Amino acid sequence: MNAPRASRFVGVGKPRGIRVSFEFFPPKTAEMETSLWEAISRLAPLAPNFVSVTYGAGGSTRERTHATVKRILAETMLTPAAHLTCVAATRAEIDAVIGAYAAAGVRHIVALRGDPPGGAGERYAPQPGGYRNAADLVAGIKRLVAIKNLADIEVSVSAYPEKHPDSPSVAADIDMLKAKVDAGASRAITQFFFENDLYFRYLDRVRGAGIAVPVVPGILPVQNFKTAKAFAARCGASVPAWLAERFDGLDDDAATRKLIAAAVAAEQVLDLVDHGVTDFHFYTMNRADLVYAICHLLGLRPVKKPDTGVADGRGALPFAVAEPVGARRLGR
Numbered sequence: 151m152n153a154p155r156a157s158r159f160v161g162v163g164k165p166r167g168i169r170v171s172f173e174f175f176p177p178k179t180a181e182m183e184t185s186l187w188e189a190i191s192r193l194a195p196l197a198p199n200f201v202s203v204t205y206g207a208g209g210s211t212r213e214r215t216h217a218t219v220k221r222i223l224a225e226t227m228l229t230p231a232a233h234l235t236c237v238a239a240t241r242a243e244i245d246a247v248i249g250a251y252a253a254a255g256v257r258h259i260v261a262l263r264g265d266p267p268g269g270a271g272e273r274y275a276p277q278p279g280g281y282r283n284a285a286d287l288v289a290g291i292k293r294l295v296a297i298k299n300l301a302d303i304e305v306s307v308s309a310y311p312e313k314h315p316d317s318p319s320v321a322a323d324i325d326m327l328k329a330k331v332d333a334g335a336s337r338a339i340t341q342f343f344f345e346n347d348l349y350f351r352y353l354d355r356v357r358g359a360g361i362a363v364p365v366v367p368g369i370l371p372v373q374n375f376k377t378a379k380a381f382a383a384r385c386g387a388s389v390p391a392w393l394a395e396r397f398d399g400l401d402d403d404a405a406t407r408k409l410i411a412a413a414v415a416a417e418q419v420l421d422l423v424d425h426g427v428t429d430f431h432f433y434t435m436n437r438a439d440l441v442y443a444i445c446h447l448l449g450l451r452p453v454k455k456p457d458t459g460v461a462d463g464r465g466a467l468p469f470a471v472a473e474p475v476g477a478r479r480l481g482r
């Protein structure tokens with residue numbers, strides 16, 4: 151008989167072996183704000199390691215990203231991570247954003263180069279007087295922390311199992327990842343992928359290059375196949391034929407699409423667990439249902455407030471977890 155699968159044993163009643171993080175984007179309208187907060191409220195009791203908020207292309211969401219991160223700090227016990235890019239801003243402008251985050255209590259930044267103002271596909275040229283690339287930005291954050299004597303800021307960066315579309319080779323990509331880690335990044339989060347072998351092959355090369363930080367797989371539950379496919383084409387992720395086949399014929403059948411999406415994501419994350427992966431970053435697209443179900447499969451259960459026993463998204467207290475999950479009390 152084969153050895154039992156590790157994924158059969160992640161679960162309730164055991165120390166928390168799985169850590170998750172959730173990525174959201176800042177809402178544009180009041181309606182989107184409502185659905186974002188419904189998603190946050192639903193997912194917060196799962197006590198994620200952190201929740202991240204993206205930074206719109208070209209810095210277009212600077213204020214909205216900031217407002218969302220501030221609201222997370224003010225209204226929940228979650229640890230927010232603010233995404234930040236080098237695009238269309240001088241060093242002084244970006245340093246001001248970092249300073250404002252530090253002052254607001256943000257202790258984690260996802261540092262990125264970003265796409266050119268004309269969108270992915272256009273040739274990237276650094277902003278005159280700006281940070282040249284993500285490694286330069288990571289170094290800038292760490293320098294600012296030292297010069298201004300700020301509380302330390304944890305820095306996460308991107309990683310690309312299938313190579314970044316601008317990159318001439320996987321080797322060049324891994325050199326860039328190494329430069330980001332050498333500059334002070336302590337975690338890489340991958341672009342989404344659908345074939346786990348791509349991740350494991352990449353991880354072997356990353357470790358072979360002497361990069362020791364966690365390389366957390368980014369998981370995109372396929373809420374909408376057409377959107378996911380278009381998104382994948384822009385960011386250089388491949389969409390295997392078997393995945394298209396699974397969604398084939400379901401354009402007018404939302405209920406079945408959702409079940410298939412859950413099955414596909416479940417198969418992916420449980421296989422990763424079977425191969426020793428313990429950390430997951432979910433691209434939530436500001437929707438909770440699929441991510442919540444997958445986290446449930448991963449053995450995560452709502453953490454209850456000890457006084458009320460109620461699992462409450464707003465101000466959810468990540469109590470009763472068996473090991474630190476990065477959640478933080480603000481003393482409010």
Ligand SMILES: Cc1cc2nc3c(=O)[nH]c(=O)nc-3n(C[C@H](O)[C@H](O)[C@H](O)COP(=O)(O)OP(=O)(O)OC[C@H]3O[C@@H](n4cnc5c(N)ncnc54)[C@H](O)[C@@H]3O)c2cc1C
Pocket residue numbers: 203204205206207208233234235260261262263264265266270274283284285307308309314315316317318322323324326327339340341342368385
């Ligand atoms: C986890 C994650 C979160 C993200 N969040 C955001 C976000 O909030 N906002 C946003 O706008 N985008 C976001 N992105 C997308 C990202 O900004 C784009 O992929 C962008 O094109 C590259 O930024 P980076 O920091 O990944 O680049 P880098 O890591 O600096 O570069 C990526 C690769 O491209 C190659 N490369 C870079 N510059 C050049 C060059 N000039 N010539 C040749 N090769 C080059 C390098 O080999 C490098 O490895 C995210 C991506 C990931 C994976």
